[in-house]
Amino acid sequence: MNNIQTEQHQSPTPTRDSVEQAAGRMIGILNDSSIALLIGVGHQTGLFETLAALPAAGSDLIADAAGLNERYVREWLGGMTSAGFVDYQPDRGTYSLRPEFVPVVTGPGTENLARTLQYVPLMGEVAPKVAQAFRTGGGTSYDDYPRFHHIMASESAAVNDASLVETILPLTGCVDALRRGISVADIGCGEGHAMNLLAATFPASTFTGYDFSGEALAAASDEASAAGLSNVRFELQDVSRLETEEPFDLVTAFDAIHDQARPAEVLKNIRAALKPEGTFLMVDINASSRLEDNVELPWAAFLYTISTFHCMAVSLGQGGDGLGTVWGKQRATDMLLDAGFRAVEVKELEEDPFNAYYVARP
Ligand SMILES: C[S@@+](CC[C@H](N)C(=O)[O-])C[C@H]1O[C@@H](n2cnc3c(N)ncnc32)[C@H](O)[C@@H]1O
Incomplete structure (x- = not known):
């Protein structure tokens, strides 16, 4: 038997800070992997293109324009707002896609990464x-x-x-x-x-x-x-x-x-x-x-x-x-x-x- 097999393996004790950081990273992954699924739905249903074409609008108008069920669209908008893709005006109840996200979630070009993210639900x-x-x-x-x-x-x-x-x-x-x-x-x-x-x-x-x-x-x-x-x-x-x-x-x-x-x-x-x-x-x-x-x-x-x-x-x-x-x-x-x-x-x-x-x- 060599030394590596006989020595007791001792991991360094993590600090409270490093454990908190690891937990924070896990929460980030929980949110981001969930949002990947919502992005997949946005890509498949054309919701991103609908949002990009509309001024700030309520969920009923957005659902109508996309030909989708309002209750699902409203929940999706909640997720996309929480993820920072969409701005929500609570006083007017309107949603708008942030302009910097338009190129990365819409269109036929290579910069549309919503298309690439479809691999996540597929997996x-x-x-x-x-x-x-x-x-x-x-x-x-x-x-x-x-x-x-x-x-x-x-x-x-x-x-x-x-x-x-x-x-x-x-x-x-x-x-x-x-x-x-x-x-x-x-x-x-x-x-x-x-x-x-x-x-x-x-x-x-x-x-x-x-x-x-x-x-x-x-x-x-x-x-x-x-x-x-x-x-x-x-x-x-x-x-x-x-x-x-x-x-x-x-x-x-x-x-x-x-x-x-x-x-x-x-x-x-x-x-x-x-x-x-x-x-x-x-x-x-x-x-x-x-x-x-x-x-x-x-x-x-x-x-x-x-x-x-x-x-x-x-x-x-x-x-x-x-x-x-x-x-x-x-x-x-x-x-x-x-x-x-x-x-x-x-x-x-x-x-x-x-x-x-x-x-x-x-
Ligand atoms: C990753 S995909 C790439 C498809 C295509 N070249 C593209 O860029 O969109 C790999 C392709 O190889 C095919 N493939 C894998 N093994 C193969 C085999 N032994 N004979 C023929 N086709 C095969 C699969 O059916 C699949 O269409």
Whole structure:
């Protein structure tokens, strides 16, 4: 037995002040996590947009304008007032959304964080199953998250609409080739917006999206049909056993590697699906592989939480590796090299601080 095992572990006695601070932090978390649920409702019901469009108004007028039940709206307004999002004038009984909150809770842009906060109630839906997996191992299934694909698609569409063509694609050096006409595949394409956007922008190129969710692919095909696109198709495949007819010039994966059951196989399959002079663009979470480097990251706690409740859990639920959301740049680079890529560049974009952009060549 070594000394560490035999010594009695003695924690330093906390001071009264430090315990009070810890309790204060817990109360803050109680309030903030509760407000996350109200923000989710505000986002889903359009209440934020309604408030932003109205002058200071009573709950009956706000409920009417939003087409919602007044009693629920009044309680929601109480929570949002307590959280400091809404100003309440008691003498007139009116509520108004504070102007500085308008950009962060409304609109289609990347600054609307109410959309991102939808992950919190989504995680709550699987909490009992995840707690059980702490005891038994295993994990969850994608089917446990009925709203996941849609929330993910709306998050990634906001980034891609703002930056994919103008800022992200130039990182690959493939823009001229896309104009001339090349073949492109997207791995774990979800609801397919990235492929549809590129298909509309580069009509001379052809695009294929792969995913194993039939429901997500149906939404992808619907969007392509609605836009009248004939140069994009979506194929149901498990990419850990990817089979392609012809090699591609460009393969992309948008936040679709870290939750794979068998990420090493998927990266090897991508490498095999590329032409010798092809390019792989892997967009994945911007973090370090070392916990100690991540603690200062403003959203580190969120990343480890969503990993526990979704990304790691769905991988373990398939008997997979459970790589996790925070696999980090060092491990990602090593895995790309192990998969046979010889040159890997890692880039960061101001427009999307959540993600790192890997450009890898065979
Ligand atoms: C985090 S989501 C990203 C979706 C999309 N790329 C986006 O940015 O909106 C990961 C996607 O990978 C898909 N996926 C996971 N494992 C897969 C596998 N083995 N084969 C095919 N698709 C898979 C999931 O169904 C999901 O749509």
